[in-house]
Amino acid sequence: xxxxxxxxxxxxxxxxxxxxxxxxxxxxxxxxxxxxxxxxxxxxxxxxxxxxxxxxxxxxxxxxxxxxxxxxxxxxxxxxxxxxxxxxxxxxxxxxxxxxxxxxxxxxxxxxxxxxxxxxxxxxxxxxxxxxxxxxxxxxxxxxxxxxxxxxxxxxxxxxxxxxxxxxxxxxxxxxxxxxxxxxxxxxxxxxxxxxxxxxxxxxxxxxxxxxxxxxxxxxxxxxxxxxxxxxxxxxxxxxxxxxxxxxxxxxxxxxxxxxxxxxxxxxxxxxxxxxxxxxxxxxxxxxxxxxxxxxxxxxxxxxxxxxxxxxxxxxxxxxxxxxxxxxxxxxxxxxxxxxxxxxxxxxxxxxxxx
Numbered sequence: 001x002x003x004x005x006x007x008x009x010x011x012x013x014x015x016x017x018x019x020x021x022x023x024x025x026x027x028x029x030x031x032x033x034x035x036x037x038x039x040x041x042x043x044x045x046x047x048x049x050x051x052x053x054x055x056x057x058x059x060x061x062x063x064x065x066x067x068x069x070x071x072x073x074x075x076x077x078x079x080x081x082x083x084x085x086x087x088x089x090x091x092x093x094x095x096x097x098x099x100x101x102x103x104x105x106x107x108x109x110x111x112x113x114x115x116x117x118x119x120x121x122x123x124x125x126x127x128x129x130x131x132x133x134x135x136x137x138x139x140x141x142x143x144x145x146x147x148x149x150x151x152x153x154x155x156x157x158x159x160x161x162x163x164x165x166x167x168x169x170x171x172x173x174x175x176x177x178x179x180x181x182x183x184x185x186x187x188x189x190x191x192x193x194x195x196x197x198x199x200x201x202x203x204x205x206x207x208x209x210x211x212x213x214x215x216x217x218x219x220x221x222x223x224x225x226x227x228x229x230x231x232x233x234x235x236x237x238x239x240x241x242x243x244x245x246x247x248x249x250x251x252x253x254x255x256x257x258x259x260x261x262x263x264x265x266x267x268x269x270x271x272x273x274x275x276x277x278x279x280x281x282x283x284x285x286x287x288x289x290x291x292x293x294x295x296x297x298x299x300x301x302x303x304x305x306x307x308x309x310x311x312x313x314x315x316x317x318x319x320x321x322x323x324x325x326x327x328x329x330x331x332x333x334x335x336x337x338x339x340x341x342x343x344x345x346x347x348x349x350x351x352x353x354x355x
Contacts, residue, residue, distance in 0.1 A: 011037045013241050013277050014150040014168055016107035017098050021081055024058070024155055025098050028303070029278060030247045036086060036097040041073040043157060044080075051157045058157060065305055067347040090255045092324075094343065107155055109148025109168040109241075117144065125160045125234065129153055132231045133167060135193060136238070140181035146170050150239070165236035175240025175275050179309075182238060183226055196228035196235060209306075209350050217352045224310055227275075240275045257325040261345060263289045264319045264338060265354060266300065268311045278341075279308040281317075281351075292323070297336040300351065304341030307351045316354035321345055 015027040025039035046059035061073045086097035151166030152158035169178045185191040270282035279302040286297040321338040
């Protein structure tokens with residue numbers, strides 16, 4: 001059955017889906033097949049789980065946001081709920097996806113934040129959520145209705161003793177404005193918002209990647225991680241999400257053919273969508289490893305949040321990722337791109353600033 005060519009603007013990055021089986025998924029990106037929503041498993045019912053809601057206990061499926069841990073979520077689904085595994089023949093990806101007829105509740109971050117703002121009964125974590133959103137709204141000049149709350153707070157599964165805050169800001173322009181506001185607040189040292197500790201212990205996957213960087217690259221990697229902070233002892237993150245007017249692509253417009261893992265050098269020409277997921281860098285002067293002879297690599301995209309906003313316009317970058325041939329089906333044109341954060345990359349892909 002041919003997929004209908006419609007933009008999936010009703011399901012956006014970092015929305016949550018609760019299924020008829022009681023599973024909670026986090027939506028990934030904006031381009032989805034007509035009858036399925038691409039998403040990864042976040043929480044699932046389990047006796048004795050650390051997260052609880054309405055008398056039920058849940059376990060967190062993904063402990064860290066990297067490919068090795070993402071693959072663990074696929075194993076959980078394969079063993080217990082294989083109907084959520086999905087092979088997309090057009091995009092050439094194997095991932096998890098929620099069939100539309102199995103959606104019980106679609107949770108929208110902007111609606112949840114609105115409810116919290118109008119509520120007179122808030123727990124300590126919900127109050128901190130309102131505080132950080134209000135502070136960033138005032139500093140950036142962006143109205144509160146352009147913010148949202150994702151993660152465990154969105155689905156009322158948060159635990160006040162250890163949960164963090166996953167704030168959302170909507171709009172391409174707004175994302176950059178909030179970025180500048182947060183950086184300014186942290187630099188000033190006169191706000192309730194404090195910098196995220198720099199002594200964070202990296203996951204094994206990240207530690208392996210970081211070992212490939214020299215001192216300069218490592219310093220830039222940490223210095224450019226702008227979207228995290230702490231408010232009254234609670235960690236938070238700010239994740240920019242595109243609005244429907246920002247979303248240009250739709251499912252069925254293009255097909256992808258994987259061509260293996262490559263290494264390359266390139267110059268960034270446009271990083272204006274690098275703070276979103278997927279992070280997108282337009283590139284030029286691309287030099288692939290010697291045994292690959294392709295001259296039309298136009299972009300580098302990353303589904304790995306580690307590589308968002310890591311490179312700026314005019315900088316040369318070193319890349320390891322999945323090379324894809326992209327065919328624009330409506331026009332019959334093709335180009336190439338390199339994807340970071342693919343299952344095939346197995347956590348060994350990266351973007352680094354060239355020394």
